[in-house]
Amino acid sequence: MDLSGTLHLPLLLLLLLLLRVSLLVSPVIAKTDQPDVSALNVMYSSITNPSQLTGWTASGGDPCGDQWKGISCHGSSVTQIDLSGLGLNGQLGYQLSSLTSLTKFDxxxxxxxxxxxxxxxxNVVDLNLQRNQFTGGVPYSISQMSDLKYLNLANNQLSGQLTDMFSKIPKLSSLDLSFNRFSGNLPQTFKYLTSLKTLYLQNNQFSGTINVLGNLPLNDLNLENNRFTGYIPQKLNNVDSIELGGNPWSTGTAPAGMEKASSSNLGSGGSSSGFSSKVNGVAIALIVIAVLALVVLLLSLIKKNKSSSSSHYLDGRSHYMDDQLSNNRSFTPLVANDKKVIDMKPLQSSSSFGIGMITPMAMDPRRSSTDASVSEFAVKYHSKRSTEPITATSYPLSDLQLATASFNSSRLVGQGTIGRVFKAKFEDGRLLAVKKIDTINFARGSSYEFMEIIADMTKLHHPNVLQLVGYCLEPGYHLLVYEFQRNGSLHDYLHLSDDYSKPLTWDTRVRIALGTARALEYLHEVCSPSIMHKNIKSSNILLDSELNPHLSDCGMAVFYEDTSENLGAGYGAPECVYSMKSDVYSFGVVMLELLTGRKPYDKSRPVEEQLLAKWAIPHLHDIDGLSEMADPSLRGLYPPKSVSRFADVIALCVQTEPEFRPTMSEVVQSLVKCVQRSSISKRLGGDLSTSRRSDDSDW
Known part of the structure; x- marks a missing residue:
């Protein structure tokens, strides 16, 4: 009897059963869609205190399978993010648009x-960003969210005028912009919000009429405490709950279809328009009387003290000028023919003063004593350094405040040990970066120290050194003005980027390392006296529109006496006494970042991998280990020989003993060998086989 057929049948049935079970189980164990993972990784890296986000990581992971805190999924797609009330700081990242299946974001x-x-x-339906500290305006991308129903931006610091962005979101049912700083008229595209039931605009600075709201199907409307004028559309009488108080509504006979504001529609917090008008009239009258009285008082004081106060100010200055300018025979006295005339031309043209330092504002007798002391310091400083004038532009504080929106947090682009950096937008279209140095850094010195730093920094000229273009010294303000680099810092590119945005190619990484090495070579070996940097890290390497590196904070080592405080964890050399070889060590750590894509210190990794240099050094001469160390975002697209030479340079730079580390000119020569001529030499230009030290001898 043949039993083979009998034996095969149960086996076949078992295989079919296993196949069916695997098909049922596979959707459960499917990993999260990669674009969703990348977006959440970037968001996690942008949050400064992510300890509450259990399960989250800065790279990789499975949000749906591992049940990350606040994440809900359908299949392998992230559909909801709810992180409300966790006390999170920082920002939200730049990759949220990859979350195409997300319907709720709170x-x-x-x-x-x-x-x-x-x-x-x-494709979000419910967007809730209320009760944070967001600044700026409402992003125009909201106009493309055709499925949006609930938008809550209340209790932030948003400002500006709403643009006409509401024509393509007809499903919007609830809009809350209350307790912000919005101003201007309501956009006319509000009329397209044909599903809008709830509108909260209270406690802003909106102005103009509210006619555009007349035909909306509102059930709940709050416009309190704004600057709305005109009449209230009669159709708003049908609104179930309406609050209109705290606005200067029009009085008198209302046009057809409109009505005056009355106590019935001003809400509990409002008052009648007639009473408001009377109060406003009394207030205006009192203000006018007070202003007139103040003017009369000021005129009498000016007349009384005109001679004495001005003479005292100018006499005090003239004594100082006599001391400083006794040898300047062309100097014209500030007081001429008893007319108290201030002649600025001799001051501006005198060789005893630096460029642009004596201005009418500096010599204005109406300035405060504090302002006067700063101006006097400027005169003394430039008299002292008459042969070394400062060529950088002296910017008025008012201009920089205007360009940075009064140093608003929305313009903040970086924050370091000694101060913050703001993006400055000028009316003529220029973009500059303003570094606002914390005043505490001058507690041990004076404004002389600041001007000495400026004078030295203006002598630095190298294509890979961030150029100082200006400064500002006014009471309480020590500001540096730089060229603005549109691609941000190397740190941002390496650690706040991901596989799907702008990964740096291997050729670009080598080019960045070589350019930074040339900058350090210039500081160490071309400048006389030599300059230590003391703050080498990826956040101080800025990238221009072509991803060329520009080393920032050059010439500011005076602020970094204690390097353990200013250098981030993982960058500092092991020795106690700082030297130029310590700069070499920090540069080696930056090269490790370029090679591995890892942070110098990452507490989210296993203990043995948290310090990048300690983890990487044993593997730098291991060919197999290098392939595992290389940044995964490179996807293996690099020449192994170039990577091996790159690792050899790193190993030399991060040696424990400073005396065994190479000079920066030796580092430059070694890095040149890593360059792939076919893809980099054309972009760098010139002969890469030699140092550029001879090109930068104008120190």
């Missing part, structure tokens, strides 16, 4: 700052 009741990201989840 990060309310946290401490997020800066502008609301332009790239928001495109």
């Amino acid at each position: 990060v309310s009741k946290n401490n997020f700052k800066g502008d609301i990201p332009y790239q928001l989840p495109p």
Whole structure:
């Protein structure tokens, strides 16, 4: 009897059963869609205190399978993010638009700052960002969210005028912009919000009429405490709950279809328009009387003290000028023919003064004593350094305040040990970066120290050194003005980027390392006397539009006496006494970042891998180990020989003993060998086989 057929049948049935079970189980164990993972990784890296986000990581992971805190999924797609009330700080990242399946995004009741990201989840239905510290305006990308029903941006620091962005979101049912700083008229595209039931605009600075709201199907409307004028559309009488108090509504006979504001529609917090008008009239009259009285008083004081006060100020200055300018025979006295005339031309043209330091504002007798002391310091400083004038532009504080929106947090682009950096937008279209140095850094010195630093920094000229273009010295303000680099810092590119945005190619990484090495070579070996940097890290390497590196904070080592405080964890050399070889060590750590894509210190990794240099050094001469160390975002697209030479340079730079580390000119020569001529030499230009030291001898 043949039993083979009998034996095969049960086996076949078992295989079919296993196949069916695997098909049923596979959707459960499917990993999260990669674009969703990348977006959450970037968001996690942008949050400064992510300890509450259990399960989250800065790279990789499976949000759906591992049940990350606040994440809900359908299949392998992230559909909801609810992180409300976790006390999170920082920002939201720049990759949220990759979350194409997300329908609910709630990060309310946290401490997020800066502008609301332009790239928001495109298909979100419920967007809740209320009770944070967002600044700037409403991003125009919201106009493309055709499924949006609930938008809550209340209790932030948003400002500006709403643009006409509401024509393509007809499903919007609830809009809350209350308790912000919005101003201007309501956009006419509000009329397209044909599903809008709830509108909260209270406690802003909106102005103009509210006619555009007349035909909306509102059930709940709050416009309290704004600057709305005109009449209230009669159709708003049908609104179930309406609050209109705290606005200067029009009085008198209302046009057809309009009505005056009355006690019935001003709400509990309002008052009748007639009473408001009377109060406003009394207030205006009192203000006018007070102003007139003040003017009369000031005129009498000016007349009384005109001679004495001006003479005292100018006499005090003239004594000082006599001391400083006794040998300047062309100097014209400030007081001429008893007319108290201030002649600025001799001051501006005198060789005893630096360029642009004596201005009418500096010599204005109406300035305060504090202002006068700063101006006097400027005169003394430039008299002292008459042969070394400062060529950088002296910017008025008012100009920089205007360009940075009064140093608003929405313009903040970086923060370091000694101060913060703001993006400055000028009316003529120029973009500059303003570094606002914390005043405490001058507690041990004076404004002389600041001007000495400026004078030295203006002598630095190298294509890979960030150029100082200006400064500002006014009471309480020590500001440096630099060229603005549009691609931010190397740190941002390496650690706040991901596989799907702008990964740096291997050729670009080598080019960045070589350019930075040339900058350090210039500081160490070309400048006389030599300059230590003391703050080499990836956040101080800025990238221009072509990803060329520019080393910032050059010439500011005076602020970094204690290097253990200013250098981030993982960058500092092991020795106690700082030297130029310590700069070499820090540069080696930056090269490790370029090679591995890892941070110098990452507490989210296993203990043995948290310090990048300690983990990497044993593997730098291991060919197999190098392939595992290389940044995964490179996807293996690099020449092994170039990587091996790159690792050899790193190993030399991060040696424990300073005396065994190479000079920066030796580092430059070694890095040149890593360059792939076919892809880099054309972009760098010139002969890469030699140092550029001879090109930068104008120190």
